Amino acid sequence: MVEHRLAPPSSRSYRRCGRIPSSPNYFDSYFWVDRSSRLPFDVWLTSSLGTIVETGRRIGESLLAVGSSLFVVKAEFVTRDFAYDWVLNYLEHHRVLNESRSFKVVARNASSRPNASSALGRHDGAPDPIYEPAPERPAFFRWRGYWISVNKSVAGYAHYDTGEEVGGTLLISIWSRKRQILDEFVREARQFYIDSKVLPRKVEREKEPSGSLLTAVFPQADVSHDWMLAYLRSTNALEDTMDFTISTKQSDLGWGNGPKDTVRYMPAHDTKQRFLFASPNTGRSTWLQVVVTPGQLNWNSNTATGGLITITLHSSDKTVLADLIDCAHKKYLENGVSKVAVHLTDNRGEWAKTITKSRRALSTLILPLDIKEMILADAREFLESENWYNQAGIPHRRGYLLYGEPGTGKSSTIHALAGELGLEIYFISLASPGIDDYSLAKLISDTPSRCILLIEDIDVAFPSRDDVEEEEDEPVLDKDGKPLGRSSTPPRSAVTLSGLLNVLDSVSSEEGRLTFATTNHIENLDSALIRAGRMDVKIQYKFADSLQISQVFKRFFPLPGNEYDRAQEGLGTMTASLFPTYTEAELDGYAAEFARAIPAETYSIAQIQGYLLLKKRNPSGAVEGVHEWLKSQEEEKRALTELKQKRKAERARKLKLAREKRDAAAAVEETTADSDGAGANQTTAGADAGGVTGPLVKTAIINGNERE
Numbered sequence: 001m002v003e004h005r006l007a008p009p010s011s012r013s014y015r016r017c018g019r020i021p022s023s024p025n026y027f028d029s030y031f032w033v034d035r036s037s038r039l040p041f042d043v044w045l046t047s048s049l050g051t052i053v054e055t056g057r058r059i060g061e062s063l064l065a066v067g068s069s070l071f072v073v074k075a076e077f078v079t080r081d082f083a084y085d086w087v088l089n090y091l092e093h094h095r096v097l098n099e100s101r102s103f104k105v106v107a108r109n110a111s112s113r114p115n116a117s118s119a120l121g122r123h124d125g126a127p128d129p130i131y132e133p134a135p136e137r138p139a140f141f142r143w144r145g146y147w148i149s150v151n152k153s154v155a156g157y158a159h160y161d162t163g164e165e166v167g168g169t170l171l172i173s174i175w176s177r178k179r180q181i182l183d184e185f186v187r188e189a190r191q192f193y194i195d196s197k198v199l200p201r202k203v204e205r206e207k208e209p210s211g212s213l214l215t216a217v218f219p220q221a222d223v224s225h226d227w228m229l230a231y232l233r234s235t236n237a238l239e240d241t242m243d244f245t246i247s248t249k250q251s252d253l254g255w256g257n258g259p260k261d262t263v264r265y266m267p268a269h270d271t272k273q274r275f276l277f278a279s280p281n282t283g284r285s286t287w288l289q290v291v292v293t294p295g296q297l298n299w300n301s302n303t304a305t306g307g308l309i310t311i312t313l314h315s316s317d318k319t320v321l322a323d324l325i326d327c328a329h330k331k332y333l334e335n336g337v338s339k340v341a342v343h344l345t346d347n348r349g350e351w352a353k354t355i356t357k358s359r360r361a362l363s364t365l366i367l368p369l370d371i372k373e374m375i376l377a378d379a380r381e382f383l384e385s386e387n388w389y390n391q392a393g394i395p396h397r398r399g400y401l402l403y404g405e406p407g408t409g410k411s412s413t414i415h416a417l418a419g420e421l422g423l424e425i426y427f428i429s430l431a432s433p434g435i436d437d438y439s440l441a442k443l444i445s446d447t448p449s450r451c452i453l454l455i456e457d458i459d460v461a462f463p464s465r466d467d468v469e470e471e472e473d474e475p476v477l478d479k480d481g482k483p484l485g486r487s488s489t490p491p492r493s494a495v496t497l498s499g500l501l502n503v504l505d506s507v508s509s510e511e512g513r514l515t516f517a518t519t520n521h522i523e524n525l526d527s528a529l530i531r532a533g534r535m536d537v538k539i540q541y542k543f544a545d546s547l548q549i550s551q552v553f554k555r556f557f558p559l560p561g562n563e564y565d566r567a568q569e570g571l572g573t574m575t576a577s578l579f580p581t582y583t584e585a586e587l588d589g590y591a592a593e594f595a596r597a598i599p600a601e602t603y604s605i606a607q608i609q610g611y612l613l614l615k616k617r618n619p620s621g622a623v624e625g626v627h628e629w630l631k632s633q634e635e636e637k638r639a640l641t642e643l644k645q646k647r648k649a650e651r652a653r654k655l656k657l658a659r660e661k662r663d664a665a666a667a668v669e670e671t672t673a674d675s676d677g678a679g680a681n682q683t684t685a686g687a688d689a690g691g692v693t694g695p696l697v698k699t700a701i702i703n704g705n706e707r708e
């Protein structure tokens with residue numbers, strides 16, 4: 001009996017005698033013959049042929065596998081890897097994929113895959129169709145005499161967010177025995193990609209499989225953030241951006257095309273923008289991806305802090321990053337030639353914001369003697385003599401104290417000096433919330449070595465002489481011996497004198513920094529603070545003398561036909577009616593008369609400037625009106641003095657009241673202590689009863705008097 005089955009029968013009376021041809025389970029499908037019976041010829045023939053065919057097929061397969069491993073080089077490329085981008089770009093450019101007969105068609109923005117599409121989208125704004133070969137249909141092409149097959153073995157899919165292809169695999173087979181052909185092909189594709197300047201895909205650093213990227217983060221608190229911002233703004237690096245934030249804020253002026261733009265298009269926050277960085281230093285071009293992350297808005301100070309600029313380089317070469325930072329710094333300095341950068345703090349005690357102010361020429365300052373020249377020469381000499389300081393073992397720092405009446409030009413001098421010396425100003429107000437000894441030390445250690453540290457109104461760290469005097473006049477103490485008056489005055493600054501002295505003396509403040517402090521009340525400053533070594537140069541600013549008054553006057557009125565440049569001030573061309581109608585001699589006369597009318601050393605230049613602003617282009621009117629103005633100033637002064645006296649009297653009255661209350665309380669305490677224990681208990685019980693009934697009665701009246 002003949003039978004075939006998939007597995008050998010359990011009985012030993014069967015024997016195996018050949019395969020069943022073309023069986024899908026040819027390893028297991030055999031003919032099994034009863035040992036006792038003879039094999040019929042037709043079965044013998046079929047089983048022998050089957051064995052021959054199967055053996056031949058297996059040999060052929062093995063030979064093919066050996067052959068393909070010897071004669072074909074295979075390589076797999078996955079999406080989201082740079083090598084995939086190189087090869088795909090190369091294939092698209094050489095229209096290899098267009099030879100295919102089966103496509104996947106997608107519509108994307110023309111800029112995302114320029115080679116794969118017609119340029120329609122660039123003109124009509126509608127997205128372009130992109131033809132991609134369908135998976136599992138290989139495309140063949142010849143490259144340097146070798147046949148190469150391209151197979152999208154695994155189809156990618158469009159990312160729901162970005163529309164970019166993810167998850168796909170590209171299989172390249174090169175019909176050659178030489179392995180290095182693959183290297184050469186990939187190298188050529190890579191070079192082609194670099195040269196063609198195809199917009200690279202957006203990258204997410206942490207998800208990159210290749211990891212061949214460099215990322216640099218520029219935090220807002222660091223000045224390098226400003227460099228980068230200046231670079232991005234000035235080079236129009238992001239002009240091809242597709243995501244925008246629209247702003248009409250004055251602070252975003254830099255993103256506009258012109259200073260008078262009312263609407264500015266800024267690159268959208270937290271989106272990945274790409275631009276080609278062409279280095280003027282090396283001539284190399286590298287793709288960069290930039291993400292601008294805004295900081296958190298602080299409602300108190302109206303400043304945003306904690307913002308970041310993240311730059312990802314499509315390169316692993318650190319010199320490109322160094323080059324970029326260098327270019328950004330240069331651009332920043334270039335932009336700042338006519339500007340002075342002022343760094344401000346937030347109310348958490350960190351450098352938070354930089355504003356730029358137009359540079360002010362020292363010559364526009366009206367100061368007596370050669371004060372301007374003296375400060376400038378002193379500061380220059382200091383900056384140039386770092387080696388000398390080091391050799392002499394003296395800390396390389398210099399402190400300037402500008403003190404005197406308000407509105408006399410102290411701050412203006414420092415700003416003009418910063419412009420002249422090309423230094424940035426780091427501005428600290430000791431009265432700002434969030435500034436205490438700790439944050440002050442941190443702020444100062446976070447400043448660069450060559451800069452101007454400006455501490456305005458340094459006296460706020462200490463009680464004013466007025467406060468002290470009042471307390472000395474009437475030293476009213478509470479029952480614990482604490483002064484009543486002082487506890488009611490809020491602290492003027494959280495910075496202590498010792499904290500301030502420590503900071504000024506700290507090692508970190510020895511690096512060529514110019515410290516400027518201003519005050520209207522030098523008499524309130526501790527002598528330790530203003531001693532040489534901390535404040536090396538002290539300059540007093542007084543109210544304007546006669547010479548200064550006449551100089552301010554002349555600065556306000558241009559001479560006929562003189563270099564009064566209206567265009568520079570953005571005022572347009574001058575109409576004939578606005579031309580000055582006075583001569584130089586007349587102007588001198590007006591100025592002298594004006595200076596005679598104003599009492600010397602009584603008014604600040606800021607005050608005089610305020611008056612002259614009302615009379616611009618009318619010198620004779622300014623002279624005529626000055627007496628009226630002086631009268632109004634006198635009245636204002638008198639009213640102010642009266643108000644001050646009233647306030648002082650009110651404070652004195654309150655202090656007196658507080659003292660009387662305290663005395664009365666002390667008298668009650670004394671009586672209580674003198675009375676016996678029972679009396680004391682009685683008093684307490686009475687007080688308790690009153691304490692409970694009082695509010696209850698009150699509530700009843702408030703809620704309606706029925707219960708009364």
Ligand SMILES: Nc1ncnc2c1ncn2[C@@H]1O[C@H](COP(=O)(O)OP(=O)(O)OP(=O)(O)O)[C@@H](O)[C@H]1O
Nearest residue numbers: 364365366367405406407408409410411412605606
């Ligand atoms: N000496 C001066 N020369 C030219 N302009 C001056 C001078 N003094 C004051 N001004 C003008 O007055 C205004 C106020 O000046 P500034 O802020 O420099 O005074 P300040 O002494 O720092 O005042 P404060 O002590 O109140 O801070 C500015 O617009 C400035 O142009």
